[in-house]
Amino acid sequence: MTHINVLDPGASPLDYYGFELRRLREAAGLTQKQLGDILNYTGSLVGQVETARKVPTPEFSERVDAALGTGGLFSRLVVLVLRSQLPTWFREVAELEARATEICVFQAGIVHGLLQTPAYARAVLGVLDETDLEDRTAVRLARQRIFEKSEPPVFWIVLTEGVLHQEIGGREVMREQLAHLLSFERNPRINIQVLPFLVGAHAGTQGSFNVYRFGSDPTIVYTEGYGSGHPSANPDTVKDCSLRYDHLRAAALSLKDSAELIRRVMEERYGEHRLA
Template sequence: MPNTTDLDPSKSPLAFFGSEVRRHREKTDMTQKDLGSKLYCSGALVGYIETAKRFPTDEFADGCDKIFETDGSFARLWPLVARLALPSWFREYTEFEASATSIRTYQAQYMYGLLQTEDYAREMLRMGRHEDLEAKVAARMERQDILMRQDAPQIWVVLDEAVLRRRPADNGIMRAQLEHLLSYRYDPNMVIQVLPFSAGIPTSADGSFNLLTMNEGADFVYSEGVGSAHVMAHPDEFKQAAFRYDLLRAAALSPEGSAGLIASLLEEL
């Protein structure tokens, strides 16, 4: 089971929610498995929620109120948890990413992190003037280990054409990156589409975002700003973002047409 001893309730609304679940559970002498059986979920999910590694659903919050007789406290807290802005949260995001069953992502400016070659990642991080460059490159490459797992998530990537045309000064880096994209052409767990300039203004003109579907716990939307990350686990907001993503997929080139465009850009280098 996940370790609860390191949880800091002041870190975020999600952490506070988890700490309250743990506090009431322990007060009633229930194990995580006991609580999970009453909430019709696994004990592991209870542990993940208690350690802020999964988002609770509204049904989970309502169930806690009934079991602990907390007069709607968890239900009132849940909307704050579901509309969650967390600065400097990317380390935690990678744990969610590694547990997702499917990932849908739209990338407006840069190559999706799970698809970056090491040299492309290094160049991008160097241009961002990040400290500990090699450590950050290594961490990004380590993220990609999930693609090699037997239970790898299903991933659907929509890349704006700008991503493919914004090239490092060294053409060799971009050449290797485009070849890497083409290597996924027939991968059963990966679909790559390109949103061409000819499609006009994209339905997500405000930037990139990811949709993560979890095996247990609430699905959520993840996006980044300057020095911060924004997460939305409210089902209405997830539904709206999913619809926006479907519009992006519909406007994009087919996977085969996208591979053809990538191949043509490769020939230009």
């Protein structure tokens, strides 16, 4: 077990967070239990965060800032902490998401991480590996905070109809997930289109991909394999994927018709009235 006295604040963002939490808690004259009571968390959890054995959440960080009067320090730090907990090969994607002014996604298998509910994300991440599942889920969901920025990116997603039917986590989880997709209906910055089965062969048959656009930097295309990511700024690749995406959006249902299909699948396939 790591001892707080030997924590090196320069070892990682998580270690620095724990070091600062302990330092400022002690400066306030509070025990771990006392701070935990103020935060409505256990003193044990406070101790685990201080010893870098537990990943803090944004909510925990906001409460610490309020309790210790740190001016948003921990809310800023937690962004770096959570990003550092992503798989090494995926950290560049989180950076791209955070900097992009427009994100265009084609998703052929599952709901994209930026739109996943906690239960859906937990079910996806828990396949074959439930180690530190709650922490890994929190890290994934933290990426969604890009939509809370003063100027969030414009997000376009085309997902195949199969994504709506692929039952992940059970009917209740899927119903909640599809309802979450519908919650963006009137959000002009988050646009969801469904590519229906009847389209047949389409421009995305080679697999999912993302296109990231920036204010001044070159456009990046990102594809993914098992345990590896492949970002590319190659002009030919960007041109090809941009054209493919245009064709996918043209072939997909309109925003309104997509929402109607999502609602229909939610009720007919995952509705409470449907017999198991």
